[in-house]
Amino acid sequence: EEVEDVKATLDFLKKANLIDCITEEEYVLAQVEELTGGESESAKRVRKHRENKKAELNDEEITDEIFCNKNVTLDIDIEKELDKEKDLDKEKELDNDLDKDSGQNSYAKNHKKSKKHNKKNSKIKCVSRSVDENLGKISKLYEDNIGPIYPANTQYFIEISEKIHWTLFNRAIEICIAKSNTTPGYLKGIIK
Known part of the structure; x- marks a missing residue:
């Protein structure tokens, strides 16, 4: 480096109290010990942001799992209720048909209906x-x-x-x- 450039740089560092002169040939940067191994403000901010984001993701996954399990349980419960209602409707239809028609004729009709219903269920x-x-x-x-x-x-x-x-x-x-x-x-x- 140019001698003049080095002198100008050293003068600036001395005026800003960023460097201490021990001898004519030996200089020490004033804040090196404080900054070495330390964490800058922006690094702290980034680290904290990452920790917060990770915590949010963990919370979302737990929440999603809970909602998912609730939805599955609700779907199963709804299906069971619908099946029960269908069975009750079938029984009512059978009873009504028996009351209206004679025994044999009603049985044949209901048997055909149940076959159709079974075919639909098997397709589903x-x-x-x-x-x-x-x-x-x-x-x-x-x-x-x-x-x-x-x-x-x-x-x-x-x-x-x-x-x-x-x-x-x-x-x-x-x-x-x-x-x-x-x-x-x-x-x-x-x-x-």
């Missing part, structure tokens, strides 16, 4: 089973290729499994991998 169960299988395959594909499924996203995966087949979902994941962009947002965009 079959569709429900295929949606469950589709959801399982979609979930596995996502976890294997993109990442874990968080409680906040479970409803999205349930809706997707009802709308598209898992092979189409697999193709969307293949596109994500081919483009080297395996973010959930990119995957959702491809599916749309």
